[in-house]
Amino acid sequence: MAKSTTPKTTIEPALPETYELALQELERLITDLESGQLPLDQLLSSYQRGAQLMSFCKAKLEAVENQIKVLDGNELKNWSGAK
Template sequence: YEAALEELEQLVGRLESGQMPLDQLLSGYQRGAELLKFCRDRLEAVENQIRVLDEGTLKSWGQS
């Protein structure tokens, strides 16, 4: 996740610079969309795992 996020941040910086040729701009945008989807999917998976833990074992484990 961290590596994908770092690559995405660097890519956004290059895209925003306005210095990329059109063909690189398009491929950069496509790569950025892939990285964004990957990061969102990973965050959603972690959120779902936390939700399961919050609703299950962790809360009931501390209760007597």
């Protein structure tokens, strides 16, 4: 029986729904990376996931910062760039 030559595709896990969940996962990844106990393959994928989570968290923080910048009185104005 011939082996399949179809390349393996890795499915990236979805980003968390909230900043807090992303931060929690990022903190766990940092702990794992700092432990020095991860196999090389897992080290690389954990680093890549961490970079994704950092980008996600940064975008969330920037969105909140932009909303705060348009703060008028005690009310937040609708910000056209909000998602």
